Amino acid sequence: MAIEQPKGAVFIKATIGVIDGKWKLLILWHLRHGKKRFGELNRLIPEISEKVLTQQLRSLEKNDVIRRDVQPGNPPTVEYSFTEHGCSIIPILKPLCDWGEAHLAHLEQMSPDS
Secondary structure (H helix, E strand, C coil): CCCCCHHHHHHHHHHHHCCCCCCHHHHHHHCCCCCHHHHHHHHHHHCCCCCHHHHHHHHHHCCCEEEEEECCCCEEEEEEEEEECHHHHHHHHHHHHHHHHHHCCCCCCCCCCC
16 A cells, blocks of 8 residues: 655645755856856856756756757857746745855854864
């Protein structure tokens, strides 16, 4: 007999399914103020490989969080931005950033070297 999970757990799993991975939240953080080209994102997140950045962007695009706009030219210009649906995640990015800042300060206070 399967144990029924609380409804909230289902929603958390759905959220994790979209923003899981080491880089997606950071990509979204950089897109929060407007369009970015692939190269810009790659420079803003130097630790990520081009292959992984491409995978993470495709996943976010598949989940209708971001859109990929290709502008004709030689070479074509590719820009990434939030979809209308994806914009709904922007308000939670700042509190996550604030929590991370507080968490690092907390860990620093706990350090015996402080």
